[in-house]
Amino acid sequence: MTEFMFSLSALCRDSRARRGLAAVLLGCVGLVLPLAAAQAERIKDLASFTGVRENQLIGYGLVVGLDGSGDQVRQTPFTQQSLTNMLSQLGVTVPQGTNMQVKNVAAVMVTTRLPAFAQPGQSLDVVVSSMGNAKSLRGGTLLMTPLKGANGQVYALAQGNLLVGGAGASQGGASVQVNQLNGGIVPDGAIVERGVPTTYAQNGMVRLELNTNDFAVAQNVVSALNRRFGGQTATALNGRTIELRAPTDPQGQLAFLSQVENLNVTLPPARARVVINARTGSVVMNRTVMIDEAAIAYGNLSVTISPQQQVSQPTTPFGGGQTVVTNNTQIEMRSDNGSLKRVSTSANLADVVRALNALGATPQDLLSILQNLKSAGALRADLEVI
Known part of the structure; x- marks a missing residue:
């Protein structure tokens, strides 16, 4: 049985231990000060203005110029159909029943985001992903592809050479590949053809939406805004939405919103939370997580x-x-023979990590240990499994 705690009185009786304890305390003080200073964050990192948002765009197109690594027409008939339709629009008639064995063409999906206040002529980066059985899109060129929004209207046109970050080679049945070859980007490959009207102020009222629903954060933001601009400038409608009284003229409104975004707000301690990814075995916890005194028994079975x-x-x-x-x-x-080990009450994240590491548990073991601690009421945190 291993106990993760020490006696303070025993340390004080030893001069060497006293000097070590003093160094530890000074280190803790130096650790606490930066953490306390880091709690002040800008409003632009905590919230966004209602109406100022991006819009998703999607399109279907063809990539040509591949080195024999395109779609196999027999298994992807939509590639041949798309190629036939494109050629007919360019004045090339393909006889009915023609079986085109084209290996340098791939059908792809093209996606991007239309930012707020985007104007016609602005360039956007696009992401190109193969939807057939193409082996690689390296060296390909995306043909003109309309990008549509959720309403079916065209907002941008994409075209250009693909930039693929992967590489691969094969010979004699052996192959090697680095990163992904069936996807890439076209830098500045889309040109905006139509903008989306962005309305964020109505009758001088602007709404600020927090990234997370937290009443304490909303109250701190309202207090900071009222101290900075005076009066009843900000009013919290709920734990996420804050209403602001802004100037009515455009220039004054722009300056006001700029000052709002860069205003620092002191945040309360975050809610204790542990996030477990069961697929990858990763465990992430914030610094407010605490573990009450508990006893854990685990053993490995192979x-x-x-x-x-x-x-x-x-x-x-x-x-x-x-x-x-x-x-x-x-x-x-x-x-392996399992043993019952005692974990003392922890004061911060460092103690939690030290206690769990002392158990010799792997990330996969931590998944079960943390779940059982939560069920036993010893884990003071919200447990989220994704």
Whole structure:
């Protein structure tokens, strides 16, 4: 049994320990001061103005100029159909029933985001992703592709050479690949053809939406705004939305919103939360997480399955009979002796991490340990599994 705690009185009786304790306390003071200063954040990092938002755009197009790594037409008939339609629009008639064996063309989906206040002529980066069985889009060129919004209207046109961050090679049945080859970007590949009207102020009233729903943060933001601009400039409607009284003239309104965005607000301690990704085995927790005193028992169980094949042949070539292959599977199970270990009450994240690391637990073990601690009421945090 291992106990993760020490006696302060025992440390004080030893001069060397006293000097070490003083160094630890000074280090803790130096650690607390930056953390306290980091709690003041700008409003632009905490919230956004209602109406100032991006819009998703999507389009379907073709990538040409591939080095034999495009779609296989027999397995992706929509690529051939798209190519036929494009050629017909360019005045090229393809006879009916023609089976085009084109390996340098790939059907792709093109996506981008239309930012707020975007004007016609502005350039946007686009993301190109293969939707067929193309092996690689490296070296390809995206043909003119209309990008539409949720209402079906065209807001931008995309075209240009692809930039693929991956690389690969194959020879004699062996292959090697680095990163993804079936996707890439076209820098400044889309040109905005139509803007979206952005309205963020109505009758001099502007709404500020917090990124998270927190009444304490909303109250601190309202207090900071009223101290800076006076009167009843800001009013909290709920834990997320804050209403502001802004100047009515455009120039004064722009200056006011700029000052609002850069105003620092002191934040209250964040809500304790532990996020577990069950697929990757990662565990992330913020610094307000605490663990009450608890006892944990865990042990590792490993199972090894080894399939083997035994071949039985005739004793002589002329003895008749046939060769018989039988499967023989061996199963081995090993279980380490589990031990009951005590975890003391933790004061901060450093103590939590130190206690869990002292258990020798892997990230996969932590998934079960934290879930069980939450069920037992020893974990003072919200547990979120994604």
